[in-house]
Amino acid sequence: MKHQGLGPVLAIANQKGGVGKTTTSVNLAASLAALEKKVLLLDLDPQGNASSGLGIDKQEANISLYDVLVGDCSLVEAMRHTNFEGLSIVPASMDLAGAEVELVGMAQREYRLSHAFSAYQGNERFDYVIIDCPPALNLLTVNALTAADRVMITLQTEFYALEGLTQLLETIRRIRQALNPNLDMDGILLTMVDRRNKLAVQVEQEVRDYFGAQVYETIIPRNVRLSEAPSFGIPALQHDIRSKGAQAYLALAREMLLRHSAPQAMEV
Numbered sequence: 001m002k003h004q005g006l007g008p009v010l011a012i013a014n015q016k017g018g019v020g021k022t023t024t025s026v027n028l029a030a031s032l033a034a035l036e037k038k039v040l041l042l043d044l045d046p047q048g049n050a051s052s053g054l055g056i057d058k059q060e061a062n063i064s065l066y067d068v069l070v071g072d073c074s075l076v077e078a079m080r081h082t083n084f085e086g087l088s089i090v091p092a093s094m095d096l097a098g099a100e101v102e103l104v105g106m107a108q109r110e111y112r113l114s115h116a117f118s119a120y121q122g123n124e125r126f127d128y129v130i131i132d133c134p135p136a137l138n139l140l141t142v143n144a145l146t147a148a149d150r151v152m153i154t155l156q157t158e159f160y161a162l163e164g165l166t167q168l169l170e171t172i173r174r175i176r177q178a179l180n181p182n183l184d185m186d187g188i189l190l191t192m193v194d195r196r197n198k199l200a201v202q203v204e205q206e207v208r209d210y211f212g213a214q215v216y217e218t219i220i221p222r223n224v225r226l227s228e229a230p231s232f233g234i235p236a237l238q239h240d241i242r243s244k245g246a247q248a249y250l251a252l253a254r255e256m257l258l259r260h261s262a263p264q265a266m267e268v
């Protein structure tokens, strides 16, 4: 953990769109909070789905992660509590789409988020910081990976699941080499799994054979409660705690806490 009071920082990434990054960010964050961890969620995607999924209208968010990245305000000024006990958020705004371009001309452009973390002097101590990355390997994602301690990759179990994965792993390797030597692979999470589908079972097996212990044992099933919850602006845990989706994210949070408390067990 490299940032005082903030950590570990977990980036949830995949440049592929619609593979469960935001659903995982929101519901893993809420599950960790339900297990009495203090969690800060950062919405780094101009689409702002994690923000709206937690009831924050991105038009309304007058201070956002954009302001932090361009240096107009501190992390403390941009964060706010959510209605979910133990869970705070720095929301996104549409400006983030422009930040990509603006950051290019700025000093230390890959380190903007990392520096905002280093400057953190808030009273609150967060046990976990979770970053929901946009579906691109752009400067925003590079900022997330440069600031993070660990990266989790979500994979939707379908025929094209592994498409683009080589490029993502290569990007992680390059960032480790040039920008953030401490970046660890947290693991691979299989999302939207439908085990009645033969192809999905086959894809899961291939991923497990290839990546071994890096793949979380917990899988996230396809579950309608997970897709409904954001329209109410709440995590699935609050929408329907008994649903398979909510329970899967709770199981994921438990598995993660266990893995992080016994890092050796994870070596591959």
Ligand SMILES: Nc1ncnc2c1ncn2[C@@H]1O[C@H](COP(=O)(O)OP(=O)(O)OP(=O)(O)O)[C@@H](O)[C@H]1O
Residues within 6 Å of the ligand: 016, 017, 018, 019, 020, 021, 022, 023, 024, 045, 047, 049, 133, 134, 135, 191, 192, 193, 220, 221, 222, 223, 224, 226, 227, 228, 245
């Ligand atoms: N386990 C699941 N069961 C059912 N629907 C799901 C599940 N996970 C995600 N979804 C739905 O699939 C869609 C894509 O999920 P999500 O937004 O989490 O992916 P993403 O990787 O963040 O997408 P983007 O790349 O656009 O940011 C959303 O409509 C979401 O509600």
Ligand SMILES: [Mg+2]
Residues within 6 Å of the ligand: 021, 022, 023, 045, 049, 132, 133, 134
């Ligand atoms: Mg998303």
